[in-house]
Amino acid sequence: xxxxxxxxxxxxxxxxxxxxxxxxxxxxxxxxxxxxxxxxxxxxxxxxxxxxxxxxxxxxxxxxxxxxxxxxxxxxxxxxxxxxxxxxxxxxxxxxxxxxxxxxxxxxxxxxxxxxxxxxxxxxxxxxxxxxxxxxxxxxxxxxxxxxxxxxxxxxxxxxxxxxxxxxxxxxxxxxxxxxxxxxxxxxxxxxxxxxxxxxxxxxxxxxxxxxxxxxxxxxxxxxxxxxxxxxxxxxxxxxxxxxxxxxxxxxxxxxxxxxxxxxxxxxxxxxxxxxxxxxxxxxxxxxxxxxxxxxxxxxxxxxxxxxxxxxxxxxxxxxxxxxxxxxxxxxxxxxxxxxxxxxxxxxxxxxxxxxxxxxxxxxxxxxxxxxxxxxxxxxxxxxxxxxxxxxxxxxxxxxxxxxxxxxxxxxxxxxxxxxxxxxxxxxxxxxxxxxxxxxxxxxxxxxxxxxxxxxxxxxxxxxxxxxxxxxxxxxxxxxxxxxxxxxxxxxxxxxxxxxxxxxxxxxxxxxxxxxxxxxxxxxxxxxxxxxxxxxxxxxxxxxxxxxxxxxxxxxxxxxxxxxxxxxxxxxxxxxxxxxxxxxxxxxxxxxxxxxxxxxxxxxxxxxxxxxxxxx
Numbered sequence: 360x361x362x363x364x365x366x367x368x369x370x371x372x373x374x375x376x377x378x379x380x381x382x383x384x385x386x387x388x389x390x391x392x393x394x395x396x397x398x399x400x401x402x403x404x405x406x407x408x409x410x411x412x413x414x415x416x417x418x419x420x421x422x423x424x425x426x427x428x429x430x431x432x433x434x435x436x437x438x439x440x441x442x443x444x445x446x447x448x449x450x451x452x453x454x455x456x457x458x459x460x461x462x463x464x465x466x467x468x469x470x471x472x473x474x475x476x477x478x479x480x481x482x483x484x485x486x487x488x489x490x491x492x493x494x495x496x497x498x499x500x501x502x503x504x505x506x507x508x509x510x511x512x513x514x515x516x517x518x519x520x521x522x523x524x525x526x527x528x529x530x531x532x533x534x535x536x537x538x539x540x541x542x543x544x545x546x547x548x549x550x551x552x553x554x555x556x557x558x559x560x561x562x563x564x565x566x567x568x569x570x571x572x573x574x575x576x577x578x579x580x581x582x583x584x585x586x587x588x589x590x591x592x593x594x595x596x597x598x599x600x601x602x603x604x605x606x607x608x609x610x611x612x613x614x615x616x617x618x619x620x621x622x623x624x625x626x627x628x629x630x631x632x633x634x635x636x637x638x639x640x641x642x643x644x645x646x647x648x649x650x651x652x653x654x655x656x657x658x659x660x661x662x663x664x665x666x667x668x669x670x671x672x673x674x675x676x677x678x679x680x681x682x683x684x685x686x687x688x689x690x691x692x693x694x695x696x697x698x699x700x701x702x703x704x705x706x707x708x709x710x711x712x713x714x715x716x717x718x719x720x721x722x723x724x725x726x727x728x729x730x731x732x733x734x735x736x737x738x739x740x741x742x743x744x745x746x747x748x749x750x751x752x753x754x755x756x757x758x759x760x761x762x763x764x765x766x767x768x769x770x771x772x773x774x775x776x777x778x779x780x781x782x783x784x785x786x787x788x789x790x791x792x793x794x795x796x797x798x799x800x801x802x803x804x805x806x807x808x809x810x811x812x813x814x815x816x817x818x819x820x821x822x823x824x825x826x827x828x829x830x831x832x833x834x835x836x837x838x839x840x841x842x843x844x845x846x847x848x849x850x851x852x853x854x855x856x857x858x859x860x861x862x863x864x865x866x867x868x869x870x871x872x873x874x875x876x877x878x879x880x881x882x883x884x885x886x887x888x889x890x891x892x893x894x895x896x897x898x899x900x901x902x903x904x905x906x907x908x909x910x911x912x913x914x915x916x917x918x919x920x921x922x923x924x925x926x927x928x929x930x931x932x933x934x935x936x937x938x939x940x941x942x943x944x945x946x947x948x949x950x951x952x953x954x955x956x957x958x959x960x961x962x963x964x965x966x967x968x969x970x971x972x973x974x975x
Contacts, residue, residue: 360423360528360556361406366415368401375401376580383528388557390567393577395794399560400430400532402577406558406603407530424450426526430533430793432517436506440498440516443505444489449524451480458482492519495545510739511537531559535566540704540845540873562823562963564589564633564848566639593939610661618697657777657832660761662810664693664838667731668907669811674723676713683709686785692920692972696840698850698873701860708738710860711813734809738816741800745789749779752788760806793820810838818846847873856969870969919964926961933957
């Protein structure tokens with residue numbers, strides 16, 4: 360369908376690819392993964408014919424149509440949604456418009472011609488197709504002017520255009536950005552059912568795992584192909600790196616021997632064959648190419664949290680007739696990791712703004728503990744001065760930052776830990792890729808040493824390597840965490856319970872991660888369809904005149920916090936002992952029994968704490 364032949368592309372001194380070749384076959388669904396700044400979006404632009412190359416060629420199979428979803432779509436703001444859809448640059452839409460013009464003109468010959476094209480392209484069902492896809496992507500008002508749409512709505516409209524046009528090949532740059540969880544699952548099903556040829560960049564690992572037949576990795580200006588899903592890719596990638604390092608070790612041993620030969624007396628060296636000298640320099644280059652995983656180090660310090668964290672009392676918020684919160688009460692506890700989910704428009708971002716003071720509630724009280732220091736990562740990102748250099752943007756916040764072990768580092772050292780080496784710190788911000796700007800924004804949030812992190816769609820545009828590091832950091836984060844994200848893999852790893860916004864002020868809690876919640880919902884739906892009694896997949900609505908804690912229960916609630924902390928420490932210590940490899944058979948058996956008992960007790964106390972926290 361598309362073939363890249365020995366392409367080379369650079370921007371100034373930055374070489375993105377050299378003699379890179381790639382073929383996309385019919386029916387393949389390929390995901391491209393790479394670090395931010397490696398040139399993923401540039402490669403997609405080249406494949407879509409929107410950007411040239413320094414050398415090489417891009418060849419398309421005759422007669423195919425190619426649809427492209429850019430990371431940042433462009434529209435004419437004066438058009439309506441439906442005008443943008445019908446005026447999209449595709450053969451299908453050109454045919455529909457030409458047929459309508461022929462009908463208006465009454466030209467029988469033209470009507471017959473374009474009717475045949477409508478038959479061939481399936482144009483007669485286009486209205487139903489448009490209505491279905493716009494509805495699924497929650498773009499309900501087709502007459503709305505594009506200039507009034509949010510950034511997320513514009514991205515979904517661009518995705519709708521590509522899907523409606525029914526291209527032979529779809530090139531998609533982060534297609535799940537700005538989709539809620541239900542939309543992302545619908546898109547998965549749609550793309551699999553349609554059986555289209557896909558080439559895409561995505562950080563959504565569940566989406567990638569289910570959709571893709573192949574994964575290509577762009578690494579050090581070279582392209583590596585892997586057949587299979589994300590899990591298979593991780594395994595094969597590790598094997599590739601291990602083989603590379605083994606070859607490097609062999610080259611180093613050979614290099615030492617050849618170096619001794621090269622250091623002999625000049626008279627002896629001069630009589631040696633020229634080819635051996637040339638081989639020496641090739642060996643030297645191979646010997647120092649050892650591959651290691653370069654990942655951001657984001658272990659910054661965290662301010663200690665006091666006993667009082669955050670409390671919302673009978674909080675209500677509406678926009679006109681649309682209710683977001685209705686007499687909502689909740690008390691956040693230390694080390695709580697909460698995921699907020701719900702369809703677009705149910706008020707997830709509004710809820711976060713109420714927490715941080717960006718919005719004022721219509722009624723009720725929001726009380727924040729004195730020790731709380733917020734770190735708020737907003738979905739729309741940070742409004743950097745694009746004319747500033749990277750180092751200057753960080754220094755404007757702080758010259759020195761405290762790490763998690765108490766040490767301090769300079770702004771430049773912190774940037775290096777976040778994969779901005781000294782040479783790139785002098786780069787102007789407008790020259791950074793979208794993912795690099797996101798990583799810089801994350802740095803500016805964490806460098807303030809927050810103890811209450813609020814992350815609104817933190818995974819958008821970050822590469823998978825950075826996401827893995829961020830997930831590990833959040834799993835060990837010694838503070839409160841609230842996450843809004845459409846990335847199911849990310850949510851499953853970092854949150855321990857969910858707040859489900861159902862719309863019209865209705866809120867429910869679920870004691871588990873997103874996959875467990877979806878499984879519970881599906882199980883309930885199956886029971887309902889089978890006519891069996893259905894138990895709700897989530898707990899009862901929060902704060903609907905629930906009974907307050909008694910004095911004894913409040914004492915138990917406070918005691919549980921301390922006991923859970925102690926049990927978590929004991930469990931961690933047992934894990935370290937069991938994994939040390941120094942235990943005998945008897946000790947291993949004894950500690951395994953203790954570990955099982957500790958885990959069971961921790962689960963019981965955690966569930967009891969969660970139950971009491973709903974009424975605290």
